[in-house]
Amino acid sequence: MAGDPRVPERLRPKEEAVNDVIPLREATKAWFAISLQTFGGPAGQIAVMQHKLVDEKRWIGQQRFLHALNFCTLLPGPEAQQLAIYTGWLLNGTRGGMIAGSLFVLPGVIALMALSAIYVRFGETDFISAIFAGVAPAVIAIVVSAIQRIAKRALDHRVLVAIALGAFLALTVFSVPFPLVILGAGIVGWLLGRCMPSIARGSGHGAATDGPAPLISDDALHHELPSRRRSLLILTFGLVLWFTPVAAFAVFVDSTDVFVDQGLFFSGAAVVTFGGAYAVLSYVAHQAVSVYGWLAPGEMVRGLALAETTPGPLIMVVQFVAFVGAYRHPGSFDPWVAAVLASLLVTWVTFVPCFLFVLLGAPYVERLRHNRHLAAALTGVTAAVVGVIANLAVFFALHNLFDKARSVDEGPVHLDLPVLSSWDPVAFGITGVALVVMFKRGWGPMRTLGLCAALGVAVYVVELAW
Incomplete structure (x- = not known):
């Protein structure tokens, strides 16, 4: 199926972006829904992303989500928005990170x-x-x-x-x-x-490291060599x-x-x-x-x-x-x-x-x-x-x-x-x-x-x- 990382790259449709682990339109809808629920400070905002991306959509595993969160807490600035950018990047590359981060603050x-x-x-x-x-x-x-x-x-x-x-x-x-x-x-x-x-x-934020099994393996998420x-x-x-x-x-x-x-x-x-x-x-x-x-x-x-x-x-x-x-x-x-x-x-x-x-x-x-x-x-x-x-x-x-x-x-x-x-x-x-x-x-x-x-x-x- 389109967007399934288990399908070899040579068999994917030519118009499909390699970086799109999840179809970009579907991911954008999810980020828009998240953006309307980001009340309550960073703890509440992180909880919303946890529920939507890890528990409900199962696009990213709990360990990988916490890995991204740990990185974002090292940075200056709002860690919840940076977590949105990072997880958007994992799912859809640079385009996904730009869309996720922008929608997070737009409302x-x-x-x-x-x-x-x-x-x-x-x-x-x-x-x-x-x-x-x-x-x-x-x-x-x-x-x-x-x-x-x-x-x-x-x-x-x-x-x-x-x-x-x-x-x-x-x-x-x-x-x-x-x-x-x-x-x-x-x-x-x-x-x-x-x-x-x-x-x-x-x-770490003391969050549990267990959670629902993701639909997509961590190895299939977007990555680039430095x-x-x-x-x-x-x-x-x-x-x-x-x-x-x-x-x-x-x-x-x-x-x-x-x-x-x-x-x-x-x-x-x-x-x-x-x-x-x-x-x-x-x-x-x-x-x-x-x-x-x-x-x-x-x-x-x-x-x-x-x-x-x-x-x-x-x-x-x-x-x-x-x-x-x-x-x-x-x-x-x-x-x-x-x-x-x-x-x-x-x-x-x-x-x-x-x-x-x-x-x-x-x-x-x-x-x-x-x-x-x-x-x-x-x-x-x-x-x-x-x-x-x-x-x-x-x-x-x-x-x-x-x-x-x-x-x-x-x-x-x-x-x-x-x-x-x-x-x-x-x-x-x-x-x-x-x-x-x-x-x-x-x-x-x-x-x-x-x-x-x-x-x-x-x-x-x-x-x-x-």
Whole structure:
């Protein structure tokens, strides 16, 4: 039959692509179905692909799926989208990887574009403000929940707890740049791996290694031998695609720096996003608010709340940052045109690297997977991610639970502290409700956001009646 890898190549129809283990049209339909179900962060997104590709379609075996997942966790960027690219590549070669990765983010891009426009147009109205007054505390609880989940998996040794605490203090108290924290954690992890080999471990997610027998053998899945020529070709083509839009704005737009600033900043962020979206958001929030002035302090948490409600990777929140920032700094452009262009540009420079990393590194995956020194370095990075996300929780709490903050700058200490008298009782109350339903009732992010939005509106209605 067409597409069956057990049929010798010489007997296949001439028009059939050798790389298509599964007919491309059928695979595309499956990826489109997956793209509409990618809510709930990377764990939920990976579970959706597991169910569709391994359990239901049986196109790929459990071991091979985990092998791909292990590789993707080594990379910066959203691991779930990279897993989609990699498994798409296994099934249909480069075309399959491009289709899978693009469809994975497309619904989220469209949805968040619409929500960002609604926020810019109506965000200052009392009703919309009431909704955000409810969802902002919910995001604090969601981030705290992420800390708990990652810490439980990552901090299984006192040394790793120390690395997490050191990362938190470096960011929160001493304002050490985020990339330096990640680099330092990687170096410490590598050194620990040399003197404490037992601390280095692979990047498995604890998933079971058994599962339904695949319809297609692992040997029939797409593969390519690594070569210098292939790597150079992909690297050159990928870099050109990555930076051409940024260069075009730099050459042809001189009325505002927002496009080039955002293009370069988020290109840099794309290569340091180890540990998922939460890990890099404190860095993005600080730069977007304090350095570039694209957002007000409380707006990052609003963007994160919007991103939580849309399918696709959570790092899609950078699209909201770009939209709002360009709308407020449009130069000679119409603000709406500037906002749309900036959001598309930032989406491009955030996700194109994912394709580059996966397609470039896939042939070397076995070599990377068994590299003990790399595993040790990533153990240190994973531990630091816990401290980085804790810093994000502090940032959100400071700007959403209190109306005022004060800065402390003494020697190496650069610390923001809340003005305790400016505490917001409503925000504290809703945060408490969100923490209870997530930790005691086991609610997920979407359900928690819905409840807290309703509480924000209820408080608004009571205040009107009062």
